[in-house]
Amino acid sequence: EAGVTQFPSHSVIEKGQTVTLRCDPISGHDNLYWYRRVMGKEIKFLLHFVKESKQDESGMPNNRFLAERTGGTYSTLKVQPAELEDSGVYFCASSQVFSYNSPLHFGNGTRLTVT
Amino acid sequence: GENVEQHPSTLSVQEGDSAVIKCTYSDSASNYFPWYKQELGKGPQLIIDIRSNVGEKKDQRIAVTLNKTAKHFSLHITETQPEDSAVYFCAATRYSSASKIIFGSGTRLSIRP
Numbered sequence: 001e002a003g004v005t006q007f008p009s010h011s012v013i014e015k016g017q018t019v020t021l022r023c024d025p026i027s028g029h030d031n032l033y034w035y036r037r038v039m040g041k042e043i044k045f046l047l048h049f050v051k052e053s054k055q056d057e058s059g060m061p062n063n064r065f066l067a068e069r070t071g072g073t074y075s076t077l078k079v080q081p082a083e084l085e086d087s088g089v090y091f092c093a094s095s096q097v098f099s100y101n102s103p104l105h106f107g108n109g110t111r112l113t114v115t
Numbered sequence: 116g117e118n119v120e121q122h123p124s125t126l127s128v129q130e131g132d133s134a135v136i137k138c139t140y141s142d143s144a145s146n147y148f149p150w151y152k153q154e155l156g157k158g159p160q161l162i163i164d165i166r167s168n169v170g171e172k173k174d175q176r177i178a179v180t181l182n183k184t185a186k187h188f189s190l191h192i193t194e195t196q197p198e199d200s201a202v203y204f205c206a207a208t209r210y211s212s213a214s215k216i217i218f219g220s221g222t223r224l225s226i227r228p
Contacts, residue, residue, distance in 0.1 A: 004158070035218075042119070043159065043204060043218040056215060091158055103149075104216070106158030 002026065004107035006092050012113045018080040021110045023092030025074070031055075031095045032075050033104065034067060038088035046090075049075060082114045117142040119207050121219025129227050134192045136222045138205035141186070145207040148181060148188050149216070153202045163190070192224075200226045 005024045013019050025032045034046040046065070047057040051072035060067070064083070069075040079086055089111050093104040120139045128134045140148075146167035151159035165172045165179045165188065172179050176195075181188040188207075192199055205219040 037221075040221070042121075042220045045215045045217075048215070059215070093158070103161045106151075106160065108156060108158045 004092055004094050004105050006090075006107035006110050008110060009108065010111045010113075012115065013082055014115055015084055016081045018078065019082055019112060021077045021079075021090055021092075021112070023075045023077070023107060025092070025094030026096075026105055029094035029096050029105070030072070031097070031102075032069060033093045033095075034075070034077055035091045035093065035106075036088050037091070037109075038085070043091065046077075079112075082112075084114050087112055087114045117145075117207075117217050119205060119217050119219040121205050121222060123222060124220065125223045125225070127225045127227060128195055130195055130197065132195055134195055134199070134224055136190045136203055136205065136224075138188050138190075138207075138219050139186055140188070140207040140217070142207065142209070142217070143186065144209050145217075146210055147208050148179070149206050149208075150177075150179060150190050151204040151206065151218075153204065153221075155201075159204055195226050197226050197228065200224060 007022045030051050032049040035043050037043045045059040048055045049069045052069050066078045089109045091106050091109045093106045095102045095104050118141050122137050149164040152162045153159045163174050165181050176193050178191045202221045202223050204221050206216045208216045
């Protein structure tokens with residue numbers, strides 16, 4: 001079974017530019033999550049999709065971030081316009097069911113650097 | 116807001132010795148505590164977890180303990196091996212909001228040969 005894949009693995013952009021991150025969850029996983037780790041700090045929740053619907057987006061930092069999951073398969077996270085403080089590692093995770101004991105399967109992350 | 120404090124941020128131990136990582140959570144309603152291991156270039160991977168109705172859980176060389184009264188929980192790795200070198204994250208969540216896991220800031224564990 002293929003794991004969660006994220007693309008690109010690295011992205012370096014200038015302040016004010018736009019970047020789009022992509023996540024392909026494990027096939028059959030309805031639940032998809034975005035997290036990020038900034039400056040070596042804790043990994044923070046951004047949002048949670050169930051199929052194509054946003055279940056919880058309380059962690060999205062501001063309206064410069066837009067997440068979509070059209071068709072309930074892959075998801076994209078767009079940052080527009082990017083700011084310096086957006087630099088960090090963005091993780092996507094998926095799970096089969098929404099349950100505390102349904103483990104999250106994380107992708108390898110996208111390292112975003114905004115200069 | 117809810118947070119999880121994790122210590123130490125870095126830890127270096129001799130191969131074969133034990134390593135202990137400690138965490139404290141703020142939300143008294145938290146009742147599920149997973150631990151994740153992140154190897155270089157990879158995403159976090161669940162290695163062990165514990166529920167609030169259990170005080171200790173063991174899986175081979177790793178064990179977790181939970182003190183609900185003090186809101187402390189710890190990861191213990193015995194007989195450390197080079198492949199244990201990684202960043203470890205503790206986390207806490209409620210059953211009702213399992214998607215919103217609150218992570219600690221991570222511990223970089225290095226095993227000296």
